Amino acid sequence: MANKNIISNANDAAPSLIQSKRQIERYNLDVDAQAVLVAARLMEAGSKLGHASEIHFSRFGLSTGRYRLLADLEDNEGEELPSQLAEHLGVTRATVTGLIDILERDGLVSRRTSATDGRQRSVVLTEQGARKLRDMAPEHFARLEAMVGLLSVEERSVFLDLLGRVTQGISALTDEPGKVKEHIRKE
Amino acid sequence: MANKNIISNANDAAPSLIQSKRQIERYNLDVDAQAVLVAARLMEAGSKLGHASEIHFSRFGLSTGRYRLLADLEDNEGEELPSQLAEHLGVTRATVTGLIDILERDGLVSRRTSATDGRQRSVVLTEQGARKLRDMAPEHFARLEAMVGLLSVEERSVFLDLLGRVTQGISALTDEPGKVKEHIRKE
DNA sequence: CTCATATAGTTAGGAACCTAACTATATTTC
């Protein structure tokens, strides 16, 4: 039954302004539909980017988290404590343990127990780990650059500014109930 | 002491331009550091938003995916096929099966076998499901609006435009090797 | 000095989403 939707976009069902408007009007709420649309689009972009990122790094036998761990190690003279890594990457220590397990199994990092504090086990970037980063750098950064290639230099600045403010606003989703209004901008 | 992890992630290690620059210079690559920064920040924002979103919806006993499924049902007269839901939500049919399982267990949707096609089992929003959406709407949309409250109306338009183009560019991460350059903007 | 407490890392188990394979039904082809 030739069911081929002409607009059968492979996977993007981007939320539309109409959609947001309908959802709001259904309950007679006093909310700006465009604001809701921004939230919906950003959420969609984030999940899409997260997925694409995993595909990207899997080309090199890594995941997003494991790459970020290696890169952070490289930024810190090749040695860090798991707790430092957790803070830098914005994940829990438990997650870091798992990332290290696999990276160590693959020979990209190694664990070393501290002489001064028996609880600490610092993580060291191996020669093989450094080589992995070196080998993937050209393609990795070229792809990142291509990703924002549709924006001019000035537009990138603007985007960074706006994205930064929206990122601040994310806490409105997690704040305790009374606090939500504080995010509204005085106009 | 007191180990207040609650706000510990507020200790944002947002990627900096300096960091991007160093990473690029380490390998003498001809890449725009600002572009890399945009990519890194967007990735961070996406993951942060995803996490905040789960916290937000868990207040109502839902997950992000289950809410989106209910909302999509509501947008479609309260009845849809799992395969349609999968396409609208941008997830696989397998994921939709899992979402429905829980929503059905909680009485928010029900499954109904099709009379015309024995393979199809359409999903119906129950009265309880509709009530859930109605009850959460005011707080839900207020929080979404607050999230972008630091942007003026004009800024939101600009942000939507720029975000749209970056979102298009995401495919640069997943395209086959030769195709990356196509994303570069003619300047 | 000893005991209570804090900290570093790990383990155990859960949630969300994925891919691949499977079951059941429909459609096409000869």
Added chain:
DNA sequence: GAAATATAGTTAGGTTCCTAACTATATGAG
């Protein structure tokens, strides 16, 4: 009309990251 093929939904098992509880070591109070 029967066999081959396609499609809808489900199941099985994997990945990433989470929270909570646990082990081992360090520190501080009496």
